Each structure stands twice: as structure tokens, then as C-alpha cells.
Amino acid sequence: MWRVMTKNIVNVDINVSYLNSAYSGEEVEVEAKALRVGKSVGVASVELRKKKTCKIIA
Template sequence: MDFEEVRKYVENEKSKSGLKSKSMPEDFLDLTTMQGLRIQKIERGRILCSIIVPQRLTGEKGELHAGAAAALVDLIGTTVVFTTGVPTGVSVEINISYTGTAYVGDEVEIECKILRLGKAIAVIGVELRNCNNGELIAIGRHTKYIQNIRSKI
């Protein structure tokens, strides 16, 4: 997989990327949630990126909304599978523990790693951390069905 294609997908350069999410209307959550994400590091099975929390992803008190954090776990968790060159399918499970918060204007670092890549399932770990104070915001585990086409040879 071309890491540049994955970067374009995450950083919202969809028209230049050949990657598409088949699980929702094109660009619906992607544009809302992923706008402003920037890649710090990308490698096979790992993405490190960050976002400055915008108003659109917050609740009434200006804190990162739990649903927005869940969407980031889902979208970045799906995207990290692209770095392996294996086509991804539906989510089987998403589990998130919320341990802190971030507010409008705070920088949030998102580290996403493939914990296990099997024949039919990928297990992904995602951590969201507030860069302003180092606080862990959320820990997610995302399990994806994959359409593994690796040869047995």
C-alpha cells in the first residue's frame, strides 16, 4: 500500500486518493470528523496523527464530544488497515473507554496500531491523548472484518 494514498485519505484530500469508505455515504462523517487531521507518522500497521479540536466536534461545554472521539476511533482504525494493503470490510466491534477530555483549541494526538492482523479479522488499538497536558482522553479497540487476499504461497 502506498502510504501517500493513506495520508491523502486522512488529511481529506479524497479527490486525490483512491481509498474510499464503503460503510457510509461518501464523505459524510469523513468531512465532518476528519477535517483538520494531520499525519505525524505513518508506517505499516501504525498511524500517528493529530487534530486541533474544532467547535463542530464538541458538546455544549466545549469539550470533545464522546461521539466525535468514537468516530475518530472508527475512521482512523479503519484507515490503519489500509497501510497493510489488505481490503477492509465492516466493523465487528468498537469498544471505547473515556478517561479524560479535551476542549476547543486543544491539540489531540491519535495513535493507532494494528494489534493483530489475522485471516479474517484485524484488531486495532487507538489512543487519544491531550497534547496540552498529556492526559489520556480515550482508549479504543476496533475489530474489523478484513477481506484478506494474501497468498498462501
């Protein structure tokens, strides 16, 4: 479950595509976007990138 503003939203499906790897201690950045927010279900997109090279990890 995640919060958008003051609304509780339920995840019904989570899919992850791993494109690269990160090493222990390596800095990463996470960017999350709420694409659609309904009454009880939301759709979000999340990207995980290496901070130094900006390569997408997942």
C-alpha cells in the same frame, strides 16, 4: 473498515472508554496500533491524548 498495508479489514466491535475531556480547539494526538491482522478481521488499539499534558482522553 480500515486498511493495513494493502489489505481491507472489517471491524466487528468498537469499544471506547472516555477517561478525560478535550476542549474545542485543544490539540490532541492519536496513536493507533494494529495488534493482530487476520485474513478478514483485525484487532487494533487506539489512544487519544491531550498534546500539551499527554493525559489520555480515550
